[in-house]
Amino acid sequence: MSHANEYSSRVHFTSHRLLLALALVGCSSEVSTPKAAAAPSLLPASLFPATSPPSAKDVEDLKKTAKAGDDVVLQAQVGGRKQWQVDGKAIFLAIDPVLESCDEMEGDDCPTPWDFCCVPKEQITAKLATVRVVGADGQPLPTSVQGAHGLKPLAHVVVAGKVQSNDGAGLVIDATQIWVK
Numbered sequence: 001m002s003h004a005n006e007y008s009s010r011v012h013f014t015s016h017r018l019l020l021a022l023a024l025v026g027c028s029s030e031v032s033t034p035k036a037a038a039a040p041s042l043l044p045a046s047l048f049p050a051t052s053p054p055s056a057k058d059v060e061d062l063k064k065t066a067k068a069g070d071d072v073v074l075q076a077q078v079g080g081r082k083q084w085q086v087d088g089k090a091i092f093l094a095i096d097p098v099l100e101s102c103d104e105m106e107g108d109d110c111p112t113p114w115d116f117c118c119v120p121k122e123q124i125t126a127k128l129a130t131v132r133v134v135g136a137d138g139q140p141l142p143t144s145v146q147g148a149h150g151l152k153p154l155a156h157v158v159v160a161g162k163v164q165s166n167d168g169a170g171l172v173i174d175a176t177q178i179w180v181k
Helices: 003-042 059-065 121-126
Strands: 071-078 091-095 128-132 156-166 171-180
Touching (some): 059 071, 071 128
Antiparallel strands (some): 156 171
16 A cells, blocks of 8 residues: 555544544534523522512612622613623623613614623623522532523513622622512
């Protein structure tokens, strides 16, 4: 066998192995897709009430007054950053609904309007909160919140929960209820 033919055979064999590996990865991805879609079922049913919790306040108001351990009710819109949720964790960002998202601004063609990139960064920071759904151990549940009861970017929500931390810049709320409008 000539060197050219031997080289061609090795390349052909290697490319078949690569295609087989990609096919196996593709198959395993298809198998794992239903698990990812079912992940929100790990969230407790009691987390999503039929009606909105009363007396909701905006993020900016809560940042001024709420202290760690306070029970609060927050009204917000899902988003504030391009990556609005933490993959594999029950954590998402919420921003004051008084801010206009990019899709609400005439002539703005932003592909990710939930990141509010058309709003000055300091306004976003002042009106942004982190919402977590935690287990008995105080750690975020190991599941995605995306799609759970309609939770998605720009959805309006009312969140009841306990302030985990608030340093004036960062507000973190451990949710006990999330009502999605």
